[in-house]
Amino acid sequence: MEIAPLEYASADAVWARLADELRPLSTADLDIEDALGRYLAADVVASSDFPPFDRAVMDGYALRCADFHAAGAKLRVAGLVPAGGLPPVPLTAGECVRVNTGSVLPPGTDAVIPVEESREADGGLVEFAAVAAAEKHIERRGTIARRGDRILRAGTRISSGATAALIAAGINKVRCFAAPRVAILTTGDELVAAGATPGEGQLRNSNAIVLASLTAQFGGEPTSLGNCADSPAELAASLGRGLSHDVLVVTGGMSKGTHDLVPGSLEKLGVRWLATGLDLKPGKPTRIGRSISGGWVLALSGNPVSCVVCYLLFGEMILRGLRGGSTAPPPHLAGELLAEMPANGARPMYHPAEWLAGPRGQALLSPALWRGSGDPFVLAGANALVFRRRHAPVAQRGDEARFLPIDGLTA
Numbered sequence: 001m002e003i004a005p006l007e008y009a010s011a012d013a014v015w016a017r018l019a020d021e022l023r024p025l026s027t028a029d030l031d032i033e034d035a036l037g038r039y040l041a042a043d044v045v046a047s048s049d050f051p052p053f054d055r056a057v058m059d060g061y062a063l064r065c066a067d068f069h070a071a072g073a074k075l076r077v078a079g080l081v082p083a084g085g086l087p088p089v090p091l092t093a094g095e096c097v098r099v100n101t102g103s104v105l106p107p108g109t110d111a112v113i114p115v116e117e118s119r120e121a122d123g124g125l126v127e128f129a130a131v132a133a134a135e136k137h138i139e140r141r142g143t144i145a146r147r148g149d150r151i152l153r154a155g156t157r158i159s160s161g162a163t164a165a166l167i168a169a170g171i172n173k174v175r176c177f178a179a180p181r182v183a184i185l186t187t188g189d190e191l192v193a194a195g196a197t198p199g200e201g202q203l204r205n206s207n208a209i210v211l212a213s214l215t216a217q218f219g220g221e222p223t224s225l226g227n228c229a230d231s232p233a234e235l236a237a238s239l240g241r242g243l244s245h246d247v248l249v250v251t252g253g254m255s256k257g258t259h260d261l262v263p264g265s266l267e268k269l270g271v272r273w274l275a276t277g278l279d280l281k282p283g284k285p286t287r288i289g290r291s292i293s294g295g296w297v298l299a300l301s302g303n304p305v306s307c308v309v310c311y312l313l314f315g316e317m318i319l320r321g322l323r324g325g326s327t328a329p330p331p332h333l334a335g336e337l338l339a340e341m342p343a344n345g346a347r348p349m350y351h352p353a354e355w356l357a358g359p360r361g362q363a364l365l366s367p368a369l370w371r372g373s374g375d376p377f378v379l380a381g382a383n384a385l386v387f388r389r390r391h392a393p394v395a396q397r398g399d400e401a402r403f404l405p406i407d408g409l410t411a
Contacts, residue, residue, distance in 0.1 A: 002272070005272075005273040005274055005275055005276045005289075006274065006275040006276070007275075007276050007277060008276075008277040008278060008279045008284070009275050009277070009278060009279060010278075010279050010280070010348065011278070011280055011313060011329075011348070012329070013275075014274075014275050014278065014288065014314060015314075015317065015329040017274050017275065018274070018288070018314065018317055018318060018321070018327065019321075019327040019328070019329075021274065021290070022317075022318065022321030022322065022327045023321070023322075024039075024041070024177045024321070024322060024323065024324040025177055025178040025180060025246060025322050025323070025324075026177070026178050027041040027042075027175050027176065027177055027178065028175070028176060028178060029173045029174070029175050029176075030173065030174060030175075030176050031172065031173055032163060032166055032167060032171060032172055032173065032174060035158045035163070035174050035176050036158055036159075036160065036163060037157070037158060037159075037219050038157070038158050038174075038176035038177065038179065038219070038323065038324075039155060039156065039157050039158070039176060039177050039323050039324035039325050040152055040153070040154050040155060040156045040158065040174060040175065040176060040324070041154060041175045041176055041177050041324060042154050042175045043150050043152070043153055043154050044150070044151045044152045044166060044169070044171055044174060045147075045148050045149060045150050045151060045169075046145045046146065046147055046148065046149045046151050046169040046170065046171075047147065047169060047170035047171060048147050048169070048170045049141050049142035049145065049146055049147050050142065050144045050145040050168055050169060051139055051140075051141060051142075051143070051144060052141060053104050053105075053141050054104065054105040054109070054138065054139070054140050054141050055102055055103060055104060055105060055138075055139050056099040056100070056101060056102065056103045056105055056112045056137060056138065056139075057101060057102075057112070057137050057138065057139050058101060058112055058114045058115075058137040059099070059100050059101050059114065059115050060098075060099060060112045060113050060114040060115045060116075060117075060118070060137065061075070061077070061096040061097065061098055061099065061112065061113050061115070061118060061126060061128075062081070062091070062096060062097045062098075062099045062103075062105050062106055062109040062111075062112050063075060063091065063095075063096040063097075063109065063111055063112070063113065063132060064091055064093070064108055064109070064110055064111070064132075065110050065111050065132045065133075065134050066093070067093060067094055067095075067096075067132075068128075068131050068132045070131065071128065071129055071130055071131050072127060072128070072129070073127070073128055073131075074121055074125045074126065074127045074128075075094055075095060075096040075125065075126060075128070076094055076095050076096070076123075076124055076125055077095075077096060077097070077098060077124055077125070077126050078091070078092075078095040078096065078097050079097050079098070080097070080098040080099075081097055081098070081099050081100070081103040081104060081105075081106065082100050082103060083100045083101065083102040083103050084102075085103065085104070086104065087103075087104050087105065087106040087107070089106070090106055090107035090108045091106050091107070091108035091109060092108075096126065097109075098115075099112060105138065109138065110132075110134055110135060110138070111132040111133060111134055111135065111136050111137070111138065112136065112137035112138055113128050113130060113132055113136075113137070114137065117129045117130040145169060151165055151166065151169045151171070152165070152166070154324075155324060155325065155326070157325060158174070158176070176324070177322075177323050177324035178323075179219055179220060179221050179323065180219070180220045180221065180246040180247050180318075180319050180322040180323065181220070181221050181223065181245045181246045181247070182215045182220040182221060182222050182223065182245060182246065182247040182248075182249060182319070183223050183225050183241065183242035183243075183244075183245040183247070183248045183249070184208060184211045184212055184215065184222055184223065184224050184225060184249050184250075185225040185226070185227075185228060185238050185239065185242050185248065185249070185250045185251070186205055186207050186208045186226075186227045186228070186250075186251045186252055186302070187227065187228045187229075187230065187235065187250065187251065187252040187253045187261075187262060187302070188227065188229075188230060188252040188253065188302055189229050189230050190202050190203055191203060191204075191205040191227050191252075191302075192204055192205060193205060193227075194206065194208075194209055205227055206304050206376055207251045207252075207300075207302065207304060207307050208224055208226075208227065210304070210307075210308060211249055211251070211307070211311060212224060214308070214311055214312070214315070214316075215249075215315075215319070218315065218316045218319040218320065219319055219320070219323050220247065220319045223245065225238055225241060225242055226238075230253065230261060232261060232265065235253075235261055235262070235265050236265050236268070236269065239262075239265055239266060239269055240269060243269060243271075243291045243292075243293070243295060243297070244293075244295075245295060246295055246296065246322060247295060247296045247297075247298065247315075247318060247319065247322070248291070248295065248296070248297045248298070249298045249300065249311070249315065250262055250266075250297070250298075250299050250300070251299075251300045251301065251302050251307050252301070252302030253302070254285035254286070254287065254299055254300070254301055254302070255285050255301075262299055263276075263287060263299065266287075266289065266297060266299065269291070269292075270291065270292040271289045271290065271291055271292075271297050272289055272290050272291075273287055273288070273289040274288045274289055274290065275287060275288045275289075278310070279347055279348065280310075280347055280348055280349070280350070281345070281347040281348070281349040281350075282301070282303065282305050282306035282309050282310070282349075282350070282373040283300075283301065283306050283309060283310040283313075284301075284347070285301050285306075286298075286299065286300055286301060286306070286310045286314075287299040288314060288318075296318055296322070298310075298311070298314065298315050298318065301373065303372075303373035303374045304373070304374070304375075304376040304379070305352070305370075305372070305373045305374070305375060305376065305378060305379060306373040308379060309350050309352075309385060312330075312385070312404070312406060313330065313350070313404075316330065317329065317330065330404055331404075332387060332402040332403065332404055333363060333402070333403055333404070333405060334363065334400055334401070334402060334403075335355055335362070335363030335364060335365040335384075335386075335400070335401055335402075335403050336358070336362055336363065336364055336365065336398060336399070336400060336401075337365050337367070337386075337395055337396070337397055337398065337399050337400075337401050338364050338365060338366045338367075338397060339366060339367055339397055340394060340395065340396055340397055341367050341386070341388065341394070341395040341401075342394060343391070343392060343393050343394050344388040344389065344390065344391060344392040345390070345391070346390055346391065347390060348387070348388065348389055348390050349387070349388040350385040350386070350387055350388075350404070351367055351368070351370060351385065351386045351387075351388060352367075352368045352370055352378045352379060352382035352384075352385060352386075353365050353366055353367045353368055353382060353383075353384045353385065353386045353403065354366045354368065354381050354382060354383055354384065355383060355384040355403060355405065363403070365384060365386055365401055365403055367386060368381065368382050382406065383405065383406050383407050384403045384404060384405050384406055385403060385404045385406065386401050386402070386403045387401070387402045387403060387404070388401075
């Protein structure tokens with residue numbers, strides 16, 4: 001049975017609905033150098049032991065503890081094993097071998113004494129100021145990972161650190177979820193290209209470039225469908241092209257005006273709505289739906305602040321879920337206000353702000369001067385969104401506030 005769409009829903013309700021519906025895309029085996037930023041579709045196990053041999057973890061001398069009775073012992077230096085070199089024959093009584101960090105240890109070694117605790121003596125001998133401790137400064141084969149050990153779980157995002165671990169474990173290919181293909185369409189006769197000179201009543205189109213940039217940050221593959229005029233026929237054709245992608249993001253034409261044609265056009269193309277409007281400022285006209293083929297539709301206000309805020313709040317979660325990542329809502333942090341904020345109105349609000357680390361490591365929040373959803377300049381210095389509940393009273397300097405770090409919504 002089809003579930004009715006949420007009407008003017010809270011952000012929490014929309015996040016819950018998205019989590020219920022989000023499923024990862026298909027999988028593919030990728031070379032490790034092409035997998036950065038993707039999410040694993042299967043557990044990864046080590047193909048070999050690590051380290052693959054007994055190795056020294058200090059520059060010093062490999063030796064046998066049996067040759068030590070007290071500090072001041074002297075041993076004959078039987079050679080040098082540089083990192084990457086092969087060891088000489090096994091250690092014999094009264095001998096040691098100079099080793100570098102990472103060197104293969106000669107058979108029979110059961111301790112390494114750092115070079116700082118030794119000094120050269122006459123006759124090819126070395127004298128040690130310390131007594132050897134068994135297994136000190138030694139890393140035995142397989143002590144970090146054994147062949148077959150699980151290195152990373154399915155659902156893990158492949159970071160640069162994870163890439164290093166995979167390579168060390170002998171992994172050349174990994175099975176990952178696909179990157180979502182995201183079509184971006186802006187609408188409106190009033191928009192001109194970013195580099196063009198607007199005519200009377202026109203504005204430069206910032207949404208197209210900003211959404212493409214955020215899509216790439218969120219791990220999607222953006223495709224620009226350009227800007228569509230307020231023409232039913234042109235709009236239907238452009239939306240149809242967009243619905244062939246995993247996600248269609250369309251901006252503008254979402255309110256109640258004579259040229260706000262997007263919702264009706266999408267419905268004629270079979271889009272099923274999950275949410276029709278948000279109980280949120282900015283973003284009241286926002287709609288989220290699914291196409292006949294199962295793709296996702298995110299229809300955003302054309303106002304730049306509303307567009308960006310709602311893409312951060314909901315678009316990132318959609319792309320993350322499609323990529324095989326967590327479908328949890330974006331995490332809110334706690335910070336301290338550096339300025340007063342006025343009482344809030346009837347809708348919960350996300351207010352652009354700048355946050356920085358205070359002297360004790362605490363988050364300090366400086367709310368931006370915001371003139372409304374049509375003010376793109378407020379985003380220039382904003383790296384956070386301060387949450388204000390409905391009818392919140394005046395907030396004073398020093399009060400605690402919940403916020404979303406914008407730069408942190410790119411996992």
